[in-house]
Amino acid sequence: MSKTKDISLTVNGEVLTANVPVRMNLVDFLRHEAGLTGSHVGCEHGVCGACTIEVNSDTVRGCLMLAVQADGATVTTIEGLADSGRSAALIAAFTRRNALQCGFCTPGMLASAIAYVEGGGIADKQAIRDHISGNYCRCTGYQSVVDAIHDVVTEGASA
Amino acid sequence: MTGPATIFDKPNTYIGQPTPRADAARLLQGRGRFVDDLQLPRMVHAAFFRSPHAHARILSIDTTAARAAPGVVAVYTGAELAEHVTPYVGVLTHLAGLRSAPQHPIAIDVARWQGEPLVMVIAQTRAQAEDACELIEADLEELPPAVDAETALTADAPVIHADFGSNLAWERKVDVGHIDNAFAAPDVTIVEREFRFGRHTGVTLESRGTVCDFDPSEQTLTMHYSGQAPHMMQVILSRHIGVAEENVRVISNDVGGSFGIKIHTYGDEIAAAAAAKLLKRPVKFIADRMESFMTDIHARDHVVKARMGISAEGSIVGIDFHDLTGVGPYSMYPRTSAIECNQVLNLTGAPYALENYRAHGQVVFQNKNMMCQYRAVGHPIAMAVADGLLEDAARAIGKDPVEVRRRNLMRDDSYPRASASGMKLDDLSHQKALEKLVEIMDYDALRADQIKMREKGIYRGIGFVSMVEVTNPSPMFYGVGGAHIASMDGATVRLDAAGALHVSSSITEQGQGTNAILGQIAAGVFGVPIERVKVTTGDTATVPYGGGTWASRGAGIGGEAMLQAAHALKTQVLDVAGVMLQSPVAALDIRNGAVVDAETGAERITLDALARTVYYRGNELPSDLKPELIATRHYRVTDFPFVFTNGAMAAHVEVDTETGFVKVLHFWAVEDCGRVINPMLVDEQVRGGVVQGIGGALYEECLYSPEGQLLNTTMADYIVPMASEMPEITVAHIETPTKTSVLGAKGAGEAGTGGAPAALLNAVNDALSPMDTSIWQMPMTPERILKALGKV
Structure with missing residues (x-):
């Protein structure tokens, strides 16, 4: 299992090149090779959503994609969303609503939320619940998360 | 209970306010500090070969191929690790009659549940450690299991610990009043049901894990711990791994959900700590999700x-x-x-x-x-x-x-x-x-x-x-029964030279907002804006001794300790201010970062000016004034x-x-x-x-x-x-x-x-x-x- 491959990808605006084991998944590469530990690993098979990231503008499970598949891709993680200011409104709303407790699901929750908000999601709580149903949270019970996303959609509509 | 009862109507109290958590910013920007985020120099990784059977005698385990596999640093069977870790028994004296057998981190002769560790492999990467686990050959003789609790006490049930003669661990009876007479009374209707509650588990989104490091030069063991009771873990590591208690440091940063799951002693985590000591280098063990389901309580x-x-x-x-x-x-x-x-x-x-x-x-x-x-x-x-x-x-x-x-x-x-x-x-x-x-x-x-x-x-x-x-x-919950688990908690409050408050507490944060409420209590009771309070929890090297956050005790016990400490520091600071301002202490108060006239609220001296005088220019103070700008208090329920x-x-x-x-x-x-x-x-x-x-x-x-x-x-x-x-x-x-x-x-x-x-x-x-x-x-x-x- 020593097969490796050279890859080059853009992560949060920075070009990274690396030689990675072909079996390494993308989120492990981001966390342990690129040092971007904001993305988390919860279930390792695409169910819990803690590793959700953006790859070439698509919302992707970082644990279901190999690092080698990201060769040439543009990847944005929670760190990138924060640094660029794209997640600023969500960060403010999540803080105001206490829409996180332990914070472990939060990176994936924000990645899904930003896809909803930027994708023109409507201010409908059941629609928001359906959208984030691929992101498990064991702490909040979801209501505050739904309210926070709803706030951002509403603010965006009135802005 | 007597004490500073006026704290709740102070003009700058934060108690009762929906103050947002300061910790949220870090977690929302991907700057959390969870155990698996740690990368230490020379760190190696543990993986476990676990029992595939619910009950099996270990006839032999051949680890030859695993030891020779790429990247493997060490391999430990139960017998090998037992030379370095003393067994533990989960009984408490106040639960009269409770019995359990000595338990080893890794099973030695019999595996008693599917998922029990049988071998630990340490390698340069987790993937290499898992690869090596695949090469382990274990000769296991399946034993009849006692799976169903409802038949575990029947005469033909396999007895799990032969010395006990049965599978009964504990029983208790309560009988108050005269239930049979009461039920037999003429106008009484009896309803009778059989309730069945399935097994479930916590499914913390962050799985269990630890990074342990050992420094042989100072004989110090450091455990980075995803859990709720750092001081309890300090005692456990000391007693069972053989490191002086004061040389064990347990650090709990962000914890990705715990709910009680992460407050217990898990063989794989203890084994990782023992391996760190044996190898004199950092060892990381992070349970994968299957391990979580099989071994989290x-x-x-x-x-x-x-x-x-x-x-x-x-x-x-x-x-x-x-x-x-x-x-x-x-x-x-x-x-x-x-x-x-x-x-x-x-x-x-x-x-x-x-x-x-x-x-x-x-x-x-x-x-x-x-x-x-x-x-x-x-x-x-x-x-x-x-x-x-x-x-x-x-x-x-x-x-x-x-x-x-x-x-x-x-x-x-x-x-x-x-x-x-x-x-x-x-x-x-x-x-x-x-x-x-x-x-x-x-x-x-x-x-x-x-x-x-x-x-x-x-x-x-x-x-x-x-x-x-x-x-x-x-x-009366644990300590009375002989458990090395603190029921009291401590809080320390310190005024720094810039007029900010540094507080620390033995309760822990797992997302509840522990740090936030500690800050609210300290800021309000002492009298500074909440932005000027820095909170430290979760490190046995720096916080007062105490139990941690479990059994819904953090706010009630740790919060009270913080209230008492903040009030004590306030009294100490006002004593200094009284001398500096030539004013009766009763005429002064601390509000929003300044000593003020209690009556009018007019500012007399800011806290940073007071603190700088104390720390830098003590020569301006009377020689018999001994300022203490730090206070610690502990609290327990009596x-x-x-x-x-x-x-x-x-x-x-x-x-x-x-x-x-x-x-x-x-x-x-x-x-x-x-x-x-x-x-x-x-x-x-x-x-x-x-x-x-x-x-x-x-x-x-x-x-x-x-x-x-x-x-x-x-x-x-x-x-x-x-x-x-x-x-x-x-x-x-x-x-x-x-x-x-x-x-x-x-x-x-x-x-x-x-x-x-x-x-x-x-x-x-x-x-x-x-x-x-x-x-x-x-x-x-x-x-x-x-x-x-x-x-x-």
Whole structure:
């Protein structure tokens, strides 16, 4: 299992090149090779959503994609969303609503939320619940998360 | 309790305010500090070869190929590790008769549950360690397992620990009053049910894990710990790995959910710590999700046969039950696996004025993963049994369940008093909570809707629970039984030279908002803007000694210590200010970062000016003034074993009688946790707790085959609540501060998990009542509901 491959990808605006084991998944590469530990690993098979990231503008499970598949891709993680200011409104709303407790699901929750908000999601709580149903949270019970996303959609509509 | 009672009406208090958590910024920007985020120089990784069988004799283990595999640094079998780690036994003396066998981090001669570690492999990467595990050849002789708790005590059941002669770990009986006479009285109706509570587990989204490091030059062991009780872990590591207690440092940064799961002693984590010592370098072990399901403690797993007697007028005359619970092959160390059963015996029916109460609890060993304390220990069982029977009895005599509660709840003006089981109770508000609940849910309208919907063939149900919650435990919980677990907590408050406050506490943060409420208390009681408070928790090297955050004790015990420390520092600072300003101390106060005239609020000297004088220019102060700009206080609960809270909750559900699916339409919770320090954080604790309770009631179950194989070890197979199916949860409060502290805060974190299952059970049975059927097993899966309806 020593097969490796050279890859080059853009992560949060920075070009990274690396030689990675072909079996390494993308989120492990981001966390342990690129040092971007904001993305988390919860279930390792695409169910819990803690590793959700953006790859070439698509919302992707970082644990279901190999690092080698990201060769040439543009990847944005929670760190990138924060640094660029794209997640600023969500960060403010999540803080105001206490829409996180332990914070472990939060990176994936924000990645899904930003896809909803930027994708023109409507201010409908059941629609928001359906959208984030691929992101498990064991702490909040979801209501505050739904309210926070709803706030951002509403603010965006009135802005 | 005497003390600085004026703190709550100060102009700059933060107590009672929905102040956002300062920690949120870090977590929302991907800057969290979880254990697996750590990368230390020369760090190696542990993986475990685990027993594939529930019960097996280890004949031989060949690790030759594993040791030669690429990247492998070391391999340890149970026998090899046992030379470096002393075994542990999960018993406590106050649980009289509880027995358990010595346990090793890695099994030596017999594996007693599927998933028990058999070999630890340490390699340069986790992947290499797992590759090497594949090369291990274990010759295991399968032994007959005792899987089913209900047959574990039968004569032909395999005995898991031969020396004990049976699989009985512990039992307790309570017998108060004359239950048989009470049940035999002429106008008494008896309802009898068999309740079954499935095994479930915490599913912390961050799995268990640790990074341990050992420095041989100073003989120091550092454990980076995802857990709730750093000082407890410090003692455990010291005693079992052989490092002086003062040389063990346990650091708990961000914890990705714990819920009780991460407060126990796990063989794989202890083995990783021992490996760090042996290899003199950092060792990381992070459980993967399958390991989490197989080895994180499980909870519940009770079968309760219970009866309640009720008079024709609706007075409960008594409860009589037998609780059987299977806890796996050992009692978990160090908190034991008898606590949950003990709580069921303590808490069942505790909201009600009962004269006759008989209970028999039995805890048995079995070849499944170990069972131990998970959020709301024993509460979901106790509440579902009592309130399930209550609503069953109400139906039997044709009374409204709210009316029956009104008749039987302990009166709000009747405290202090004791429960039938002997629990000391004070400062409770069952009556007020129930009335508030009925008001906010608009009960009458829901009943009208129920009737209307039934005519359309839509079956909705309303279910209630009136509950107590054990919070703020005293030394009577663990310490009295010999556990090395602190029941007191400490807080230190220090004024720095810039006028900011640095506070530290022995309670821990796992997302509840511990750090936030500590900051609120310190800022308000001392008198600085909350932005000027820096909070440190979770490091045995820097925080005062104490228990941590569990059993809903953080705010009530750690918060009171912080209040007392902040008040002490305020007194000390005002003594200095009085001298500097030539003013009587009583004429001064501290507000918003300055010493002010207490009367007018006019600023006299800012705290930074005062502090700089003390720290830099002490020559300006009288020689006999000895300024202390730091204060530490500790607090423990005295006179009560626990400080009980109470609550009333209701669920509104719709049962699809074709599919068996239950839709939770809405949930209401009225909670009395005493003084509310941060209403937003308390509401979110209650909501999160309710959803975990809904999970246990409707979805979550660890399913075992008859051979003891855990069948659902992925998050696709083990169902937890998702956003789309969860209801809106309305939370309201009654505030009855506890008299055991100045702060008056009780716990709130476990109420939802303790109460929601009972409310859900009652709501489903209310919905099913027109079909004249009912269900008494959790989780209430569609299949079980269809069985109750006779459709499958």
